[in-house]
Amino acid sequence: MKLRIDLSSAIPVYRQIVDGLRILLVNGELGVGDQLPPVRRLALDLGVHFNTVAEAYRTLADEGWLAIERRNGARVVERSAPAKADPEAAASFRRRLRELAAEVQSRGFPRDRIARELRLVADNLERS
């Protein structure tokens, strides 16, 4: 199970850790009871401050994915999905999707390819 971090990306490492782990959690690649590497180990391997990793773990803990353990890092816990997404979250999701599509389009991605990628994500979501 791999976590991929791009050190040259404009996206902060903290955000990349949260996003990368969340994908693994949502896809079920990280299951209940799985142990994440200790904050110290992950920070050393990435060459970032311990707080960067600790903050990422805390964010996922606040979302209900992880239980933070003092010595061993963090453990994946059973998460009760929110009953219904609030309208603000749905609007934010739509806005972020549009921003992302505009960003990759400005980088030269053709529209049909972006649509294909989005469809692929949608298909995967429907299948899971």
Add this chain to the structure above:
Amino acid sequence: MNVLAAVVILVFGFLLHMLPQLTRPGLFFAVTISPGLRESEEGRRILKRYRQILWSSTLAAIAVLLLVGAPLLAMALQAAGYVWAFLLSRQRTLRHAAAPDPILELDLDAPPERLPGGAVISLIPIGALGVLGLWASQHMDRLPARMAVHWGLQGADRWVATTRGTLLGLLAVYALTCLLLAGTAWGLLHASRRIATSGPAARSERRFRRQIALMILLAEYLVIAPAVFALLAPTARVSMIWALAFTALMVGFGVVLLRAGQGGTRTLPSPAAAPTGDHTPDHCWKWGLVYVNPADPSILVEHRFGVGYTLNLGNRWSWVAMMALLALVGSAVVFLR
């Protein structure tokens, strides 16, 4: 004696000759490079120039040793030649510097790394010194009137009178040495940056670190032997055996490093299997030799040239370790007077 020193200088010459080959494939004279540079015409030219300067200074050092009989001057000459060769080659390599690989793929399933035999193994020699100290303080009358504190190949050649103070001093020096060695082994596994974080390169690197940690732990056990003999068997003529054991350990250490290469990269099926560079920023390396990066939590990082580890001087714990080392050397010097 001069012949022995000449052999040592020759061995050092050989090791320094080998350093560029032991370095990670993505680095050349401490500069991140594209994989093709080493095998290119320019790469071969840089390497040839490095070795020419190195061997010129090594041969000059041997000549000084045999003609003038000044071993310190000879060693300084070789060291100066090496530094000059390195800096010159680095300057030429910098023209071909490549951007380090910014992508890191971390294996979340990788098992944690532990000291061979667990942390207890590294603390046993310190505990043994403590027990020895307790026993000795209760049986001062059974201790020799003087304790050996320095040995040559022919046996002990320097002593101090046995008092509670000298006993404590002797054991403290040995205990601090053991503590530093144990700390280094621990730091290697728990406070150093892993360069390869997945795949065969990561496995190779893990094996490499474990082998070094094991060698350091063996050295720790060897270190306490003189203290034991100084107090319990002062007449035993064991210095030759100890010297042989220490030499065997050093040779074993050298063989492991030569075979493995930096981070175990020489054991990989192809250099392409190793990551490009070492993920440390180029600008944090001063003259390619000193690493200063306050943003990096690592205390130990791999050397960029040759094989082994160096301290991250941007980390305050590195300074604590250096102070401890200085305290050790200082107390040993005071004690031996």
